[in-house]
Amino acid sequence: MDIILLGPPGAGKGTQAGRLEDEHGMIQLSTGDMLRAAVKAGTEVGLKAKALMEAGELVPDEVVSGIIGDRLDELGPEQGVIFDGYPRTAAQATALDEILSARGRSLDHVIELVVDEDALVARITGRFTCGKCGEGYHDTFKQPAKEGICDVCGSSEFKRRPDDTEETVRTRMQEYRGKTAPILPIYETRGIVRKVDGMGSMAQVNDEIEAALAL
Ligand code: AMP
Numbered sequence: 545m546d547i548i549l550l551g552p553p554g555a556g557k558g559t560q561a562g563r564l565e566d567e568h569g570m571i572q573l574s575t576g577d578m579l580r581a582a583v584k585a586g587t588e589v590g591l592k593a594k595a596l597m598e599a600g601e602l603v604p605d606e607v608v609s610g611i612i613g614d615r616l617d618e619l620g621p622e623q624g625v626i627f628d629g630y631p632r633t634a635a636q637a638t639a640l641d642e643i644l645s646a647r648g649r650s651l652d653h654v655i656e657l658v659v660d661e662d663a664l665v666a667r668i669t670g671r672f673t674c675g676k677c678g679e680g681y682h683d684t685f686k687q688p689a690k691e692g693i694c695d696v697c698g699s700s701e702f703k704r705r706p707d708d709t710e711e712t713v714r715t716r717m718q719e720y721r722g723k724t725a726p727i728l729p730i731y732e733t734r735g736i737v738r739k740v741d742g743m744g745s746m747a748q749v750n751d752e753i754e755a756a757l758a759l
Pocket of ligand 1: 576596600601604605628632707
């Protein structure tokens with residue numbers, strides 16, 4: 545099964561993709577994670593992406609479609625994937641169709657996480673992760689049980705994304721509204737969009753996604 549998780553920044557795509565990986569053995573393909581790794585490693589892609597990401601603007605379509613194609617080539621044909629943060633433009637949606645059909649794959653579902661945008665700014669600006677194992681936390685909604693210590697691995701190193709500032713989040717929202725939301729009709733005409741209320745608890749959202757995938 546190949547699915548897209550679609551929704552604005554902070555809608556919970558990464559969290560839910562992680563759950564689907566655990567529960568269904570699917571693989572999360574997050575272009576944001578791949579680009580952050582490329583920036584950290586100082587690769588050519590990373591150098592192209594760094595300033596755009598810091599500004600909350602989109603990285604060129606051919607760059608992200610290229611890394612998605614390369615990553616898919618490393619996976620077996622029966623390995624189900626979750627596209628998280630990709631596609632984000634009409635050109636990427638077209639590229640994804642070509643990338644999938646060239647590999648004998650097709651999309652089964654597009655899960656649209658429907659969220660209240662005002663709540664998202666608070667969600668995003670408060671989030672941080674364990675620097676060692678990547679567990680996600682939040683200043684207001686999910687502090688570690690013991691202050692300053694990761695619940696999962698015991699590390700005391702935490703990090704925040706440099707683009708999780710209020711100003712950058714607003715630019716990222718504008719990019720979503722202007723370029724990403726308009727691709728939904730492409731998938732609606734194919735009858736594969738499942739709307740899920742993204743404002744519930746993580747478990748509620750997960751249950752709704754599971755129900756949608758069973759359709
Ligand atoms: P994310 O982790 O999905 O919020 O992505 C973080 C940043 O990476 C975005 O604000 C963009 O600058 C860049 N990015 C991630 N995925 C894409 C994509 N599919 N197309 C263009 N830029 C992307």
